[in-house]
Amino acid sequence: MRLMINKIVLILSTLAAVIGIGFLFWILITLTIKGVSAINLHIFTADLVDNGLRNLLVGQFTLALMAVVIGVPIGMVAGIYLQEYSFGNKYAEFIRNLSDVMMSAPSIVIGTFVYAIVVNPVGHVNGWAGAIALAIMMIPIVVRTTDDMLGLVPRELREAGVAIGAPKYKVIFNIIIKAAKVGIMTGILLAFARIVGETAPLLFTSGNSEYFTMDLNNEFPSLTVAIYNLATMPDEKLVNLAWAGAFLLTLFVLIINLIGRFITKEKKQ
Amino acid sequence: MIMDIKHFSFTYAGASAPSLKNINLPIEENKVTALIGPSGCGKSTLLRSMNRIHDLYPGNKYEGEILLKNLETKKFENILEIKKENDFINLRQRVGMIFQKPTPFPMSIYDNIAYGLKLQGKKNKTELDEAVENALKGAALWNEVKDRLNADARGMSGGQQQRLCIARAVALKPEVLLFDEPTSALDPISTGAIEELIVELKEEVSIAIVTHNMQQASRISDFTAFMYLGDLIEYDKTETIFLNPKEKRTEDYITGKFG
Numbered sequence: 001m002r003l004m005i006n007k008i009v010l011i012l013s014t015l016a017a018v019i020g021i022g023f024l025f026w027i028l029i030t031l032t033i034k035g036v037s038a039i040n041l042h043i044f045t046a047d048l049v050d051n052g053l054r055n056l057l058v059g060q061f062t063l064a065l066m067a068v069v070i071g072v073p074i075g076m077v078a079g080i081y082l083q084e085y086s087f088g089n090k091y092a093e094f095i096r097n098l099s100d101v102m103m104s105a106p107s108i109v110i111g112t113f114v115y116a117i118v119v120n121p122v123g124h125v126n127g128w129a130g131a132i133a134l135a136i137m138m139i140p141i142v143v144r145t146t147d148d149m150l151g152l153v154p155r156e157l158r159e160a161g162v163a164i165g166a167p168k169y170k171v172i173f174n175i176i177i178k179a180a181k182v183g184i185m186t187g188i189l190l191a192f193a194r195i196v197g198e199t200a201p202l203l204f205t206s207g208n209s210e211y212f213t214m215d216l217n218n219e220f221p222s223l224t225v226a227i228y229n230l231a232t233m234p235d236e237k238l239v240n241l242a243w244a245g246a247f248l249l250t251l252f253v254l255i256i257n258l259i260g261r262f263i264t265k266e267k268k269q
Numbered sequence: 270m271i272m273d274i275k276h277f278s279f280t281y282a283g284a285s286a287p288s289l290k291n292i293n294l295p296i297e298e299n300k301v302t303a304l305i306g307p308s309g310c311g312k313s314t315l316l317r318s319m320n321r322i323h324d325l326y327p328g329n330k331y332e333g334e335i336l337l338k339n340l341e342t343k344k345f346e347n348i349l350e351i352k353k354e355n356d357f358i359n360l361r362q363r364v365g366m367i368f369q370k371p372t373p374f375p376m377s378i379y380d381n382i383a384y385g386l387k388l389q390g391k392k393n394k395t396e397l398d399e400a401v402e403n404a405l406k407g408a409a410l411w412n413e414v415k416d417r418l419n420a421d422a423r424g425m426s427g428g429q430q431q432r433l434c435i436a437r438a439v440a441l442k443p444e445v446l447l448f449d450e451p452t453s454a455l456d457p458i459s460t461g462a463i464e465e466l467i468v469e470l471k472e473e474v475s476i477a478i479v480t481h482n483m484q485q486a487s488r489i490s491d492f493t494a495f496m497y498l499g500d501l502i503e504y505d506k507t508e509t510i511f512l513n514p515k516e517k518r519t520e521d522y523i524t525g526k527f528g
Contacts, residue, residue, distance in 0.1 A: 160372035164385040165362040
């Protein structure tokens with residue numbers, strides 16, 4: 001009887017795993033086949049207006065990079081506060097939980113929020129709004145990683161820093177952050193991978209543009225929003241362009257994730 | 270005498286009873302004073318009061334006095350009265366500390382030692398080089414690391430890391446060095462090297478050491494204080510403590526009847 005149950009559980013869990021992985025591979029294979037066949041040199045040199053992806057790729061990357069510039073310092077400082085300065089403060093645990101909840105906030109809600117506080121007052125969609133929406137998505141992740149990684153640094157190292165006469169802020173910035181550097185960097189990288197593929201926060205914040213631009217004060221091109229738009233077009237040429245974009249985006253996110261994992265592995269050895 | 274602890278009591282934040290009760294203990298100049306006693310007796314707590322490292326965590330309560338001799342004015346100053354950040358920094362550079370686990374900073378061997386010196390305001394490169402070399406020689410580490418001063422300090426062996434931490438503290442030219450079970454994480458050979466070093470170091474600094482190892486206390490210390498449950502039971506010359514203790518509890522602990 002016990003052996004039977006054992007077998008049944010084994011079969012069921014194998015089946016579940018096969019179904020899960022099966023769908024994943026289905027997606028990846030379809031994406032690769034359709035994506036690779038749609039890729040050619042033209043899409044890297046032409047903008048959307050000429051059926052290319054150049055402005056979209058640059059735009060997506062710029063938005064994500066600006067989000068990093070805005071979000072990482074805020075997130076890191078908040079994480080440092082939580083781990084190093086909030087000792088005995090009852091609000092700290094509340095902030096920590098709130099930040100964790102923010103991590104799973106629906107991205108469309110964040111998009112709407114930024115629409116209300118940035119796009120509405122300015123009067124039109126713009127690149128900054130998109131970058132801010134992505135930054136808001138990123139901050140809780142950076143807070144959490146910084147908090148956790150600093151928490152892993154042994155207490156003795158802080159005490160040793162203080163014991164040679166360093167003021168607290170110097171201990172934190174010269175010693176503790178350095179000791180946690182690899183972990184924090186990996187966290188930032190993974191947060192970047194998370195936001196670089198987001199559509200919802202950009203949909204009505206940065207909008208989209210068919211032209212190449214670096215002006216964040218106006219509507220700004222992004223690959224994800226363009227894929228969303230192109231995929232529903234009747235023209236097959238444009239749909240193929242969406243496939244190519246989707247494939248490139250997936251590849252990019254995959255590579256960043258792999259780098260993140262590689263760094264973590266290196267560190268463990 | 271370089272430090273004098275008088276009627277000192279210490280209560281941890283949130284604790285109802287004090288962890289140290291009315292401690293009176295002198296730390297003699299250029300001698301090694303060992304603090305021994307079973308786990309939880311308060312010996313580490315006492316040691317950590319002597320550079321006020323407890324102040325990293327808020328809410329702890331000190332009572333009584335811990336006097337530290339100012340080597341220039343020859344006057345004793347109560348370190349429990351320190352409130353300003355600058356005075357804390359000054360205190361910790363005068364009273365250095367070595368921890369149980371080696372704590373190399375995540376930087377090069379050279380920078381580990383230069384870091385504290387730079388905090389003291391030394392910037393001149395040749396001066397720094399010289400001070401680093403002297404500190405490493407003082408910790409019997411120079412010959413092992415002179416060719417890789419720029420290597421990450423975390424790549425060294427445990428014993429080397431601990432000697433680096435000693436070098437780092439010695440470089441600041443402290444008056445007192447506090448050792449908190451410095452060899453309990455090390456193998457016997459590294460332990461021997463550290464013990465030898467401690468005996469050499471007392472020419473220049475006064476030393477207080479917490480140890481679980483009674484042989485170690487008898488080997489390297491000049492004075493020994495036996496503590497039990499937050500009280501200082503007996504303090505005397507190490508010889509006397511180990512051969513002719515006055516208190517029954519001291520004798521029982523030293524002969525291994527409890528602890």
